[in-house]
Every structure is written in structure tokens, then in C-alpha cells.
Amino acid sequence: MGGFYQGKGGKGGAAAAAAAPAAPAAEGGDGLPGGLKRKLQALGYPELGSVSLSGQAYMKVILWLEEEKIRLYEKIDRAPLRKFDKSWYEAVSKYAKELGVPADGLTEKAMNVKLNVLNGLTNLAVHDIYRDEDEANQLQNAVPQGSQGTQAAKQRLGELLPSLNSILQIFSLPQLPQDAQDTDILAGLKCVLVRVSPTSADEPTLDLQKLPLGVDVADPEVRKAVAVLRLLHGLELQQLQVNINTVINELQQLTANPQTDSRLGRVGR
Template identity: 30%
Template sequence: MLKMKLEALEHPNPDSVDVKNRKVFASTVLWLEDQKIRQYKIEDRVGLRKVDNIPEWEKAYQRYKTDVGIPKFDSPMEELSWLLSYAVRLEFLDAPENYQDINSKNIQERDSKSVAPSIKAENSLDNIDFQHKDFVIGVRAMAKKLQIAHHPDHLVQLEAIVRVVHDRLAPEARKKQPITGKPFPFSQGNDKVADDPALDYPVRVLRLLQIQSLRQLQTLINETIVCVQDLTANPKTDTKLGKVGF
């Protein structure tokens, strides 16, 4: 019954009301007064707000019980149940027309129906069928335009497209100066990196990729050093004006 009354008042968490815990009980009473009962003016609820000081709250609660008209009960559960019933009554009297069509039969029918949770997707990509033929055709066409090698799995091709767009077509990538000069002749020369001829070529490629990763790491380190220098530099130094001090 207690849970039903709390749900009727749209309490945020009816299962969390532990009447044996006096602070929880005090917080529930305060919520009912603030949201539903409103026996006091806002400025007169100071005592009820002292839920972290239970002795002071008890004094305010004794006055509150008298002002609201709570009968004498033997347990906090009975007091809270009465307050909830009183709050439900006030809620009904505020707008009785909203509850004219509600009866026990309607409630039973509502509870007997299992309502599946409805999840509204906020990301438009969630509605895309990544296996649809039109999507596959689009990925293949984009890969061909970007000169990306064919792969049986179109999703793998899509990952390659994302990588190419990020590394070559993104605004940040366009700002970088293109690398000019002759390509590194990694397929030439007599210095073998692997004894097996079948492994020599791929190992050379992996070595170049490793060098590229190290260069990118060095670039990030340099950028970090510049940022730290900007933060730790003399605050009286204005490099834009070309002078030190003021």
C-alpha cells in the first residue's frame, strides 16, 4: 500500500523509503511537504529541511504533525501512510477531472498488459542497414573513387575509406605540407632484412610503417613541448609584439 501511494504521487524511487532510517523518513516527509502538501510557506519549512540534524528536525516535525493534523499513531509507518493518503487526496482535489476515467477495472487491464520498452534512437546511423545492397554499392563506388583496393567484406573497405578521409582529406590533413621528392626505394638494394625472400618485402613495408608511426609520435611530442613552453614561459613575454616585459 505504501509503494502504491508513492507511485501515485510519482515519487522518484518508492522502493528506497526505509522508515526505520530516520534521515530517509525525514527526507520523505520533506519531499511530500515541498511537492504535494504545502502546509507551510517556503520560508517556514526551514526546520523540516534540517534532515542532517535529526534532533532539530524532530522538533520541527512535532510542530508539523500538529499543524497538519496527523492523528496519534504507534509507528512511523502509520504516520507516513497517513501523510501519503493526505497528499494523494490533495493531488486529487487539485484536478479531479483528470481521474474521472480511472477505476479498478482500468488499472487491472493496464497492469495485465506487458508493455515493451520503447527506445528512441538519437543517432541516425542506428537506422541504417549496413548489409543493404544499396549501402554495399555505395561503399564499393566510394572505394573505387578513392582508389582503395577491393575487399570481400565491404565493411573492411569502409574502415579503409574512413582512414583515407581522416589522413588525407580532413581539414587538419590538408594544412600539412605534402611530402615531395623521390620515394624511398625500399624494394631496391642488396641489404636484406629477412633471410626468406618471401618475407623480405613485407618486412620492409612494416619497417616503413613503424618509421611513420615514430615520426607521428615525435610530432606529437614536439607539439606537447611547445604547449608546455607556452604555459611555463615568462608571463611578461609577448611574442606577438616581439618584446619582453612591459
Template identity: 30%
Template sequence: MFRRKLTALDYHNPDGFNCTDETEFRNCIVWLEDQKIRHYKIEDRGNLRNIPSSEWPNAFQKYLQDVSCPFSVQERQEAVDWLLGLAVRYEYGDNVEKYKNCQLLSASNHSKPADPLINLDSNSPDFKAGVTALANILKIQRHDDYLVMLKAIRILIQERLSSEAIAKSGQAKEGLPVALDKHILGFDTGDAVLNEAAQILRLLHIEELRDLQTKINEAIVAVQAIIADPKTDHRLGKVGR
């Protein structure tokens, strides 16, 4: 029943503390007064520190009265628990700035986005099954390293399936008027209508080539991101162990 408070106070043996062991009990009381509560001046702690003395229970009873404990020596567990609570309050009071700094540091760390891949167990069967299922849905090529495959999934989702990308893709694209007479076909069919149709087809083909080049560039960027991963040995064509 005392373990949590003893742990908070950095007691040397919080799990094994035995309140019914007389020597251990007395040593704990002295430790609390010396290290945490410090109600007495050092020179006034002699009777409490005299653990083997038969008068120690009287010294302990006086100590309980001096610190205004509502329990007596006969109520040992209640008295110990109350003293531990008092020690915790004093400990916090002595280290309030340290605790505030720790809380501020913790809040600061939580405000920074962490890499969601850091704590993943890439060897977990559930993890592998989930990544494989996602890769199949998104038609991403399989890879021996499931983390690499997951990173490829993340890149695709960020570039194609994020809310910004979806909103952008949903915007209507207004075409620009094109003066066909300014684009040389390069050959003559002998028919003005066919020549115009050929020019239109050629312009559409050029647009398709540009779109293909954009996709090739995106693929190169994704591959470079994987190669840049320190875990990937691109010279061997496999993931380094």
C-alpha cells in the first residue's frame, strides 16, 4: 500500500518495504525525517535516530505529535501512510521549479510532430499484413522491407490522397484557346479539315507526354527518397542489415 509513495520519494526499496519489520520500519521513519520532512534540526534528531533504543517508540510518538500527525504509534500503517503523504508534499514543494520545467519540456515535446514510423514493429505479422493490404489497394509494388513499402505508401497518400491534393484535383481546369495556324503540322494530308484534326491530335499527344514526364519525375523523386534512407544499400540492390 506504500509502494507508489515510496517510489515517488526515490526510496531504495519501495517494492520490498515491510511495515511490520521493526528495524525496517524505524529506519524508514528516520530516512523520511532526514531526507524529506526535516521537521527537526539535525541536532534534535538524536532520539529518533537511536533505532536500537527501547525508548524509540516514545521518541516516535513525540515526533508524530510534533508534526501534527492525527495517528498514534499504535496505528502504525496509518501513521506511516500519513508521513509518506507529508513527505511527498514537501518533496514537491522543494522541487516545484524542477517539476514545472519537466512539465514544460514534456508539453514542448508533445507539440512537435513525431515520426509515426519510429515505434513501429516492422517484424509484427499484423504490421506486415496491413502494409501488404494497403500496397495492394494502392497498386504499389512489393518490397522486401515493409518499412520502405510503408514510406512509399505515405508518399503516395501525401501527394495524391491528402485533402489538399484531392481538393486541387477536383478543381476544374479551364483550357486556354489555341491558335492552330501557329502550330506547324509538318505534313499535308491534302485536306484542310484533316490537317486541322491532325494538329489537334498532335497537341493532345504532346499534353499526354508532358503528363507522363511529370509522373516519371515523381517516380524518380520517390526512388531517390528510398535510396537516401541510410538503411538501404542501393549498391547491392537490397536493404542493408
């Protein structure tokens, strides 16, 4: 049997792409890692709930990727992929190799090979869709979903700005602009805390004159300013590291193959 999906016409010249090995972990007993299922979901596979590495469920998803997304063959040339018989794996092995996806040893029982072939074809389909949208300028000025909401969520101290500026003025300290971010407002609050509750002699203090600057500064006042700038830069680098760790952690969750320890900021085992 065959012909489960109606093709939309041929599209030759599909770019060959090397397939990255899929994660071996299985989810829900169907043998597909979560990252691969999410990619199929993003592509709009209509039978995601029954997708599997076994039997016709596997054959149908391979056929769907070719007829609906990749379209390496003309419609008439896809006949061997629609015939779900003993020769199907041989036809798919030839088809995958034409796309640059390793398919040696592809059989019904070779689960690892089947997984890698499906993962490679899925990656190629995602790549082709991205390339088409990029060429059509549909990705221009694209804003990741939730980024604006995340930025807005970080601005939580804006209501304190008028009162804080009044206090800063009393202490003859520079006032903050109306669009000041939470990090600047927090720094202003710390300045006020130092003026209201000065550090006692028993508590350790930071000597800006002894802070290594990395540059030769003779003027004591300029040295203090450079020291403060280095401290602020260190805080920015710390926040940057936190942001990088968050992005890496989210990317690992998308691939369903986490190898990241976000606490250490390291990638790999």
C-alpha cells in the first residue's frame, strides 16, 4: 500500500546536508527522542501522536518529509517511496544517500540507523524551510517569541525612580534618567545605602586604590573612576555569563540531549 500523502509538486536541487546523530534515548516507547519529535511538530507532521520507528508509522513519516517538505524527487519518481513493501528500505537508503544522509545498513530492525536517517531528513527539511524563508526576507527583523516580555519583566523597579532621584538629589548624587533600567536603579539604591548607613570601621572595605586596573593611571581621582568602571564591567560580565548559561540550557532542552552544567557555564560532559 502507499500514497498516504498528496504531494504538492516537485522541487529539484535539494541541498545535501550531513545528518547529525540523534540522541539514542527513547521517549514513550516509540524510540524517538524529544528533540526529534519537537522538530517534527515544528514542521507540522499531522500524525505526531503515532509517529514511531517501527512498521508503517516510520515509512509514513519518511514519505511525508519528502512529499511535503524536501521534494527532491518529481512526483512520479516518488513511487518507490509510496510502496511499503520489502524494497522500500532499499529505495529509502538510495534516497537518503542522494541527500547526503548516511543510511548504510538501513533495515526494519536497525533502529539506530532508522533513527539517524529520520533525524537527518528532518534536519534537512528544517534547513530548507529556513533557507526559503530567509531568501524571501520573511526572517528579517524577526523577534523571538517572549523576548519582549522577558525584557519587560526585568524592569520591575521603575516605580522607585522618582523617589530615588529625590534622595540622590539630597545627597548631591547624579540623578538617573527616566528610562533607567533596573540595574541602574539598583546601583542608585546601593549608593543611597552607603550614604545612609556608612560602613563601620570593623567591617571590611574596598580600597579602590589597591584594586588592580590593568592600566597605568597616575592621578588618584582618575584611578578611582577607572576602578569603579572595572567593577561595573565585572558586574556586566557576570550578568552576560548568566545570560549565556540560560541560552545554552534552553538550547540543550530543545535538542533533548542536555550536556550542559549551567552552574559552571561549561558545555560538554
